[in-house]
Amino acid sequence: EPEVTQTPSHQVTQMGQEVILRCVPISNHLYFYWYRQILGQKVEFLVSFYNNEISEKSEIFDDQFSVERPDGSNFTLKIRSTKLEDSAMYFCASKILAGVGDTQYFGPGTRLTVL
Amino acid sequence: DAKTTQPTSMDCAEGRAANLPCNHSTISGNEYVYWYRQIHSQGPQYIIHGLKNNETNEMASLIITEDRKSSTLILPHATLRDTAVYYCIVRVAPQGGSEKLVFGKGTKLTVNP
Numbered sequence: 001e002p003e004v005t006q007t008p009s010h011q012v013t014q015m016g017q018e019v020i021l022r023c024v025p026i027s028n029h030l031y032f033y034w035y036r037q038i039l040g041q042k043v044e045f046l047v048s049f050y051n052n053e054i055s056e057k058s059e060i061f062d063d064q065f066s067v068e069r070p071d072g073s074n075f076t077l078k079i080r081s082t083k084l085e086d087s088a089m090y091f092c093a094s095k096i097l098a099g100v101g102d103t104q105y106f107g108p109g110t111r112l113t114v115l
Numbered sequence: 116d117a118k119t120t121q122p123t124s125m126d127c128a129e130g131r132a133a134n135l136p137c138n139h140s141t142i143s144g145n146e147y148v149y150w151y152r153q154i155h156s157q158g159p160q161y162i163i164h165g166l167k168n169n170e171t172n173e174m175a176s177l178i179i180t181e182d183r184k185s186s187t188l189i190l191p192h193a194t195l196r197d198t199a200v201y202y203c204i205v206r207v208a209p210q211g212g213s214e215k216l217v218f219g220k221g222t223k224l225t226v227n228p
Contacts, residue, residue: 004158033215043159043202045215056215091158093216103149104216106158 002026004107006092012113013082021077021110023092032075033093033104034067036060043091049075082114119203124223127197133190135222137203140184147206148179150188152199153221159202162188193226200224 005024013019025032034046048055049067066078075094079086089111093104120138127133139148149164163170163177165186170177176189190197202221206214 035216037156042220043153043216043218045217048215058215089156093158102214103161103164105161108158109156111156 004092004094004105006090006107006110008110009108010111010113012115015084015114016081019079019082019112021079021090021092021112023075023077023094023107024073025075025092025094026096026105027073029094029096029105031055031095031104032067032069033095034077035091035093035106036088037091037109038085038088046077046090079112082112084114087112087114119205119219121201121203121219121222123220124225126225126227127190127193129195129226129228130192133188133193133197133224133226135188135190135201135203135224136185137188138185139203139205142183142205148177148183148186149204149206149216150175150177151202151204151216151218153202154196154199159216159218162201193224195226195228198224198226 007022011019032049035043036046037043045058047057047061047067064080068076089109091109092107095104147164147166150162151159152162153159163172163175165177165179179186200221200223202218204216
């Protein structure tokens with residue numbers, strides 16, 4: 001069964017450093033998402049992406065964040081200058097452009113630790 | 116998205132049915148009920164969704180009341196691996212848009228041996 005994959009599984013970085021989290025969505029999916037979950041808190045929406053553009057973003061997704069689909073398979077989240085409060089699990093999700101089949105499928109996540 | 120209310124936690128004996136309730140009294144006519152679960156810190160896993168009719172798949176059954184103000188997710192024979200946080204989410208009808216999922220705190224289901 002096709003799956004969303006994410007790399008790395010765990011990223012440790014120093015405050016102020018740039019990080020890139022990578023995702024490979026399910027191959028025929030067209031909508032892509034990033035969510036995050038701070039330890040012990042809810043899963044929060046960050047951004048959605050379709051047709052090489054951001055469709056929607058949350059208040060969390062400020063100028064320090066960016067997303068890109070550099071090729072036909074990868075979908076990346078970049079944090080330019082990490083802060084301690086960016087420490088969280090980051091989940092990528094994708095869905096196929098369809099009606100009833102509009103279900104988001106999530107990857108296993110990347111644990112980001114900012115020191 | 117309409118607000119949902121779920122119990123904070125529930126327990127279930129292994130092998131028995133787990134029935135997880137969700138109230139969504141302000142649901143609109145075109146809003147679907149989705150269920151996801153999250154095992155430990157893994158990515159949320161899709162379980163099932165429905166609009167009006169009851170639905171069943173290989174993982175679970177979804178029972179939606181006639182007035183659509185509440186629903187119940189049923190895991191027919193719970194196993195220890197079903198221990199997870201279960202999220203009930205109400206969404207507008209899928210139309211190919213970029214609709215985000217809004218997660219609440221969910222129900223922590225513990226399946227006991």
